[in-house]
Amino acid sequence: MDVFGSFSLLLAFVCAVYAFIGGIFAIKTRHPLLVKSTRQSGMAACVLIFIATISLEYLFFTDNFSMAYVVSHSNRDLSTFYKVAALWAGQEGSLLFWSTLLSVYVLSVLIAYRNKNGELMPYVGVVLAGVQIFFLTLNNFVENPFKTLATVNASGALEPFTRMDGNGLNPLLQYPEMVIHPPNLYSGYTGFTIPFAFALAALLARYPGEKWIHLTRKWTMIAWCFQSLGILLGAHWAYAVLGWGGYWGWDPVENASLLPWLTGTAFLHSVMMQEKRGMMKVWNVWLVFCTFLLCILGTFLTRSGVVSSVHAFANSQIGPWFVGFICVILLVCFVAYFKNRDYLASENHLDSMISRESSFLFNNLLFLVACIAVLSGTLFPVFSEWFTSERISVGAPFFNKVMIPIGLALLFLTGVGPLLAWRKTSPDSLKRNFGWPLVVGGIVAVVLFATGYRDPYSDICFFLCAFVFWTIAMEFYRGGKVISARTGMGLTMAMHELSMRNTRRYGGYVVHFGMVLVFIGLAGVAFNKDVQKSMNLGDSMKLGQYTLVLQSADTKVEKNYTAQRMIVEVLKDNKQLMMLYPEKRQFQGNEQAAGTMVAIYSTLREDLYVVYAGMDPDANVPVIHAFLNPLVKWIWLGGVWVVMGTLLALMPNRRATLVLAGVPQAETVAAPGTPALTPTATLREGHD
C-alpha cells in the first residue's frame, strides 16, 4: 500500500505538470482537445491525491509500523477516531492533507465550471495546477509521508524493518476538536487558492465583464467561513485542552491563521465597491493576491518552525521551498498586474466623506492595519535577532495594546457602515439611524459602570455591542415592516422573507450579529478571576458564587491512557449544583507529556473552569486551579451565528414574485383591499 500511495503521488505530480504546461499551450493554441485533456489531467491529479491520502489512512488503520510516519504518530491502541486525525499530526501528513483539501476545491471548480466561462477556465486551470505542483513537489520529493523504516544489516546493506508498536499520537491532539479544527482551518487556507486563481486568471485573460468578481467573492466567502470556524475551533481547543484558562495567546501560529482572515474580510467588504460602483478594482485584486500569499505564509510559519511555538511540532527543511514559492507568486502577480493594469481601470468618484464608500475605505484601512500589525509583531522577534543579534519578544501584552483599539474601531464601523447611504448621507438620516442605537448603547454602558463592571475597554466594547446590535435589529424591523405591510404576513415571517430576498445583505447582518456576540465574549476577559489551591479530600475553596469541594479522586484505566480523575462537587450559594471531573491523562508510549482534561461548567453568564493542575510536590496532595471566566460562551455562540450568516449570504436571492404567487390566499381572505400588490408582482428586490 505504501508503494501504491507513493506511486499515486508521483503520478499526481506528473498529471499536474501536464495540466500546467499543456494548459499554457492550450491557452496559446486554443485547441479544444488540448483544453479538454489538460482539464481532465487536472481532475486526475486531484483523484490521485485522494488515493494517496486514502492509502496513508489505510496504513494507519492497519497499524503498519514499517512506515516511518505511522510509527511517529500512531500506536496500536489508538482509537480509530484519532487514527483519522493522525494523518495531519506531523509535517509530511499535514502537507499531504493540504494537497488533499486543495484538490477537493480544484476538483469542484473544474467540474462545476467545465462547460462555463470557456475563456477563463483554462487560465484558472493553469494557476490551480501551478499551486498543486508546488505542494506535490513537497509531498513527493521533500516531505514524503510514505517513507519506510530501514535498518543496517550485518553486511552493511539496508533492509526493511518493522516496529512492534508506534510512538503514539501527541496527547494534545487526542481531543475530539483536534479532529475537526485542522480540517476547517486548512479548508480555509486552501480555499483562498480558488479566488486567487480566478482573480489572476481574469487579469491574465483580460476577461471581460464582472462575472469573475462574483465567482471570486463566492469562493472567498466559502473559504472565509471555514477559516472563521477553524480559528474559533482552535481557540476552543486551546481553552479546553491547554488548561491555562484562556483561548487566545497571540501565539505565532494563531496569528498566522488570523492574517488571511483579516485580508479576506477586508476583501469581502471592498468587493462591494467594485460590484456596485465599479471602484477599487486594483485594490481588490491585490487583496485577493495578498490573502493567498498570507495563506502560504501562514502554512510556512506553521510548518517550518521559523517562529518557534507550541504548534510547530516539527522543524524541517521546507523553509527555502516556501520562500521560493512566495517569491514566484509575487513575481507572477506583479508581472500580470503591470502587463494588464489598464484592464482594472476603475471609475472612482465620491460625493461625500460621510458615505458608504468612505466607510468601506476606513474598514479596509483598519483590517489592513490590523493585519500588518499582527504580521510585523509576529515576525519582529526574527527581525530583531537578525538586526541586533538579540531576540526581542513580542507577546500577548503587545498585541493586546495594539489590537484592542483597532478591534473596537472595527466594531464601531460594523454598526455605522451598513447604515450609511451610498454616495452621500444627510445629517437627518444620521440622526434617524443612529439616535436610538446610541441611546441604547449609552444605557448599557452606564448600567454596567454603575453595577461595578468598570474596565474602560470592556465598557466601550459593551457600549459598541449594544449600539451595533440595535442598528442591526432596526434594519430587520424596518425592512420586515415594509414587507409585512405589503404582503400582510406576520412580522417574523416578513423578516424571514426579507432575509431570503436579499440574502447577501441580511446574511451580512447576521454575520455582524455573530461578531457582536464574539466581542461580548471577548470583553468578559477583563473580569476573569482564578484561585489555585492544594486540596486534601474534603477541602473546599470559594470562587465567586461557587464553592468547590474535593470529594474524592479515582484512577481510570482506558485502552490508550490512564487518567487520574478528581471528583469535585460544585455548590452555588451553598446549594449543590453538580459534579465536575477534571482529569490528568498519561498516554501510552509517551511518558513525558500528560494531557489535561479541563472540566467546564458553562453558562451564558460565566464559565466555571476547573483544572486538576497536578500533585503538589511538597505536600503530595492534588492542586486544583479554578477559573471564573465570564461570558466565554458568547464567543462560541457568535461563531455559530457567523457560520449561519455566511451560509445565508451564499444562498441565491428569492425573488419577490415567487412569494407573491403564494400569497393570493391571504389576499382573498383580506378582501380586495390590497390592490397595490399587483404592480409590485414583477418587481425583483435585491440582486445577486
Place this chain on the structure above:
Amino acid sequence: MINVEGQRSEERAQTRVSVPQAGNRRTSAGKGRGAAGLSRRWPRRKAAAAGLLLASLSLCAMAVPAQSQHAKEVGMKLKCLCKGCEMSAGGCAHPGGSFSGPCDTAKSELREVDELLAQGQTEQQVIETFVRKYGTIAYMEPPKHGFGLVAWLMPILYTLVGLGVVVLVVRKWAQHKPAASAVAAGPKVSSEALERARAQAARETED
C-alpha cells in the same frame, strides 16, 4: 484580543476576600517558599516567619504550591524561557512536566519573581532584573527604547500613513463628480424628498 493580563486591583481584592483562608495561606507559603529556595537570605528572616513557615508546611494540606498571585501577574509580562513555547511565564500552559499550567521553567521563573518581590523589588525592577539576567527576550513586550521601539512605532506609523492615504484618495475621488452635475441638471427636487427617496432606494435595493 482583550487584555489577558488585565486583572484590576479591585478584582484581585475581591478574589482575595472571597477566599480568605486560601489567600492568607498563599502569602505565607509564598514567602516561605522564597526563603527556603534561597538559603543565603534565610538568616535575615525573622524567627516568627520561620515558625509560620514550618507550621504551614507541616499542615501539608494548607500549603499552596503555586507562586503568589502577584508573582503570576508579573509573570504574565515575562516570557517562559523553555524555548518550546511562545507563552508568558505566568500564563504558560506548556505541556510536559508534572503540572499543566506553568512548565518547570516557567515555575522556576515565577519562584524567582517571588523571591525578588520578597526582597522588596517593584514590578518594574523585577522585570529589569530579568532583562539584565536573560536578555530582552525575557520581557513579553518589546522594550520602549532602542530597536524595540520600532515595534511600538510601526502600528502607529501604518495607521497614520493609512489614514493619510485614505484621506488623499477620498479627496481625489471627490474632485471629479459626474454624479453631482447629473443631479443638478435634473428637475428641482427638495433635498429632503431626494434624501428620503435615496434612503428608500438604498434600503430596498442595495446591501
